[in-house]
Amino acid sequence: MENKEIVKLNGVYKRFPSGKTEFTALSHIDLSFAGGEFAGLVGPSGSGKTTLLNIIGSLDVPTEGTADVLGKRVNDLSHKEAALLRNYGIGFIFQTYNLLPVYDVYDNVEFALLLQKMSPNERKRQVMEALDWVGLTDKVHSRPAALSGGECQRVAIARAMVKRPRLVLADEPSANLDSKNSHRIVQTMKQLNRDLGTTFIFSTHDEKVMQYLDRIIYLKDGEVERDVVV
Ligand code: ADP
Ligand code: MG
Numbered sequence: 458m459e460n461k462e463i464v465k466l467n468g469v470y471k472r473f474p475s476g477k478t479e480f481t482a483l484s485h486i487d488l489s490f491a492g493g494e495f496a497g498l499v500g501p502s503g504s505g506k507t508t509l510l511n512i513i514g515s516l517d518v519p520t521e522g523t524a525d526v527l528g529k530r531v532n533d534l535s536h537k538e539a540a541l542l543r544n545y546g547i548g549f550i551f552q553t554y555n556l557l558p559v560y561d562v563y564d565n566v567e568f569a570l571l572l573q574k575m576s577p578n579e580r581k582r583q584v585m586e587a588l589d590w591v592g593l594t595d596k597v598h599s600r601p602a603a604l605s606g607g608e609c610q611r612v613a614i615a616r617a618m619v620k621r622p623r624l625v626l627a628d629e630p631s632a633n634l635d636s637k638n639s640h641r642i643v644q645t646m647k648q649l650n651r652d653l654g655t656t657f658i659f660s661t662h663d664e665k666v667m668q669y670l671d672r673i674i675y676l677k678d679g680e681v682e683r684d685v686v687v
Contacts, residue, residue: 463623463656464490464513468522471508471679482508483679486522490658492623495650497659497667500676506660507628509676513658514547514626515539527623544572548617548655550627554609556601556616562588563597566615573620587619591645607638614645618655627659631666639665 471483483505490496498506511517512524515531516539524531527546534542543549548569556565567584575583588594591611601609610630617625627646631639643666650657659666667673675683 465525469519470521472520496672497670504676505679548622548625552629552632554613587615591615
């Protein structure tokens with residue numbers, strides 16, 4: 458399993474315009490993550506978790522400081538370069554699953570591969586393998602409306618993993634799930650972390666997720682309050 462540093466944030470600030478002034482969502486964040494980590498950002502609503510994940514995911518840039526992700530400096534990427542980094546290197550899992558309702562499970566997962574050059578046979582193999590990882594091969598032709606919340610989130614995990622990214626970012630992945638499904642989806646991600654060495658960074662304030670994490674970074678008012686290896 459790799460343990461080289463794959464994310465490094467140095468002196469990161471994020472400020473958003475707020476009326477005539479600015480709102481500081483992140484302050485002097487210095488953090489790094491090694492390949493293979495299973496780590497979480499924990500803090501109350503508004504503490505800056507999503508803002509930080511967006512910067513690590515190259516969906517946003519720091520106002521000040523630098524963010525290096527998978528060997529690229531996020532600050533300096535063009536839109537096209539950032540898209541390329543995400544397409545090949547980073548999987549995303551969201552609180553609300555973000556599945557396309559008119560497509561079935563297979564299409565929702567395959568969608569993540571359509572921007573990569575690959576034969577249809579190879580693509581099918583990768584989609585079916587990703588659905589196998591999350592235990593959903595029997596739901597391949599179901600649409601999201603016919604699935605439970607836990608199943609929808611497992612489709613989203615398959616969609617994030619189908620590219621075999623080195624890094625997966627999960628923004629409050631259990632927020633809409635009951636206890637049993639919360640445990641199941643985190644166990645699934647932990648298994649993928651162990652088997653494939655994929656690095657996971659979560660945001661959460663769910664105790665059920667926290668108990669599986671190897672490292673917890675507590676955020677408060679946009680600052681790192683504590684960084685604990687458990
Ligand atoms: P969390 O995910 O921990 O709930 P966020 O990162 O979403 O926190 O937000 C942190 C703070 O930054 C909040 O006060 C939020 O209102 C503010 N914020 C986030 N995004 C924007 C934006 N695009 N424009 C203005 N303020 C924002
Ligand atoms: Mg958030």
